[in-house]
Amino acid sequence: TGMVRDNKRRKMSKSLGNSPDALQLIEEFSADGVRYGLMSSAAAGGDILFEDKLCENGRNFCNKLWNALRLVKGWEVVENAENEAVAQKNRLAAQWFQEKFQTVLASMESDFQQYRLSEALRGLYSFIWDDFCSWYLEMIKPGYEQPIDRETYEATLDIFSNLMVALHPFMPFVTEEIWHVLRERAEGDDCCAQRWQKPGTADLQLIDNMEKAKDVISKVRDVRNQGVLMRGVNNTT
Numbered sequence: 001t002g003m004v005r006d007n008k009r010r011k012m013s014k015s016l017g018n019s020p021d022a023l024q025l026i027e028e029f030s031a032d033g034v035r036y037g038l039m040s041s042a043a044a045g046g047d048i049l050f051e052d053k054l055c056e057n058g059r060n061f062c063n064k065l066w067n068a069l070r071l072v073k074g075w076e077v078v079e080n081a082e083n084e085a086v087a088q089k090n091r092l093a094a095q096w097f098q099e100k101f102q103t104v105l106a107s108m109e110s111d112f113q114q115y116r117l118s119e120a121l122r123g124l125y126s127f128i129w130d131d132f133c134s135w136y137l138e139m140i141k142p143g144y145e146q147p148i149d150r151e152t153y154e155a156t157l158d159i160f161s162n163l164m165v166a167l168h169p170f171m172p173f174v175t176e177e178i179w180h181v182l183r184e185r186a187e188g189d190d191c192c193a194q195r196w197q198k199p200g201t202a203d204l205q206l207i208d209n210m211e212k213a214k215d216v217i218s219k220v221r222d223v224r225n226q227g228v229l230m231r232g233v234n235n236t237t
Contacts, residue, residue, distance in 0.1 A: 004048045012050070022040045025055055026052040032060035032171040039170055040125070041116050050157040061125060062174045068133050069178050072156055075142065081149035093139035095203075097159060100131060103207065105166065105199035119169050128163055148204060157182050 004012045012019045025034045029052075036058025042048050081087035104127045111120035140156065142148045161182055164175040168191050179191035 006049055009047075009049065013058055020050070025052070028052075029055035029059040030062055030173075032174045034169055035063060036121070036125075039117050039121050058171075062130070062171070064129060064133055065174055066176060068137060069160070069181060070125070071137060071141070071162065072153075073181065074235070075153065076147040077150050077153045079150050081152070082146070087149065087151070090140045090149070090155075093136055094152065094155040094159065096206055097131065097136045097144040099203045100127070100207050100210075101159075101162070102199045102202035103204075105197055106202075108166070109199060117170075124166055124170070132159070132163060162197060164191055165197060168192060168194070 008017060018237050022034070025037075031054045037052075037054030037056075038048065038050070040057070041050060041054050083092065096209045104123060107123055108120040111123070113118070136159070137156075140148070147192070161179060164182075168175040168179075174190065176191045179185070
C-alpha cells in the first residue's frame with residue numbers, strides 16, 4: 001500500500017496539520033462519498049494523492065444513483081408496451097446493457113486479481129454513470145406522463161439491483177438502501193448477503209453495433225446543439 005499525501009504531495013501528518021478530519025469529511029460528503037474518494041485515488045502500490053474534490057465526486061455519484069432510483073420508481077407501470085416497436089426497442093436496450101455488463105464484470109474480476117481496486121471502482125463508476133444513467137434509462141424512458149410496460153420495468157429493476165450488488169463492496173450504505181427500495185425483499189435478503197456475480201460470455205457484436213449507434217446519436221446531438229448555438233448568436237447580432 002502507498003502513503004496518503006496531500007495535493008502538494010506532502011505526507012499527511014498531525015505535525016504538518018494537513019490531515020483532514022474524517023468525521024467532518026463524512027458529515028460533508030457522506031460515508032460512501034469519502035470511501036469513493038479514497039478508493040478511487042488508491043492505485044495499487046502507489047501513493048494516494050488525497051483531496052476533498054474526490055469525496056465530492058463520490059457524493060455526486062450517490063446523488064446520481066438516488067436520482068436514477070427516483071426516476072425508475074416514479075414510472076407508472078402497465079402490462080403491455082404502447083406497440084411492438086417500443087417493446088422491441090426496450091428489449092434490445094436491456095439485452096445490450098446486460099451483455100456489456102458482462103464485460104465490465106470480467107474487467108473488474110481481472111482488476112481484483114491484480115489488487116487494482118481503484119481501477120475496478122472507476123470502471124464501474126463510468127459504466128453506471130454513462131451507460132446506465134445516461135444511455136440505458138434514456139433508451140427505455142417513456143414519454144412525458146406516459147407509462148412503461150411491465151416487462152421493461154421488471155428488467156430494469158433487475159439491472160439496477162445487479163449494479164448495486166457490484167457496487168456494494170465500494171459504497172455499502174447507498175447501495176443497501178437502494179437495494180431495498182427497488183423491490184420488496186424478504187427478511188435477510190440484503191444487498192450485503194448477495195453472492196458476487198461471475199461474468200458470462202458477452203455478445204461482442206451486439207455491443208459493438210450499439211456503440212456505433214451511440215456514436216452516431218452523439219454526433220447528431222452535437223450538430224444539433226451547434227445549430228442552436230449559432231442561431232442564438234445570430235439572434236443577438
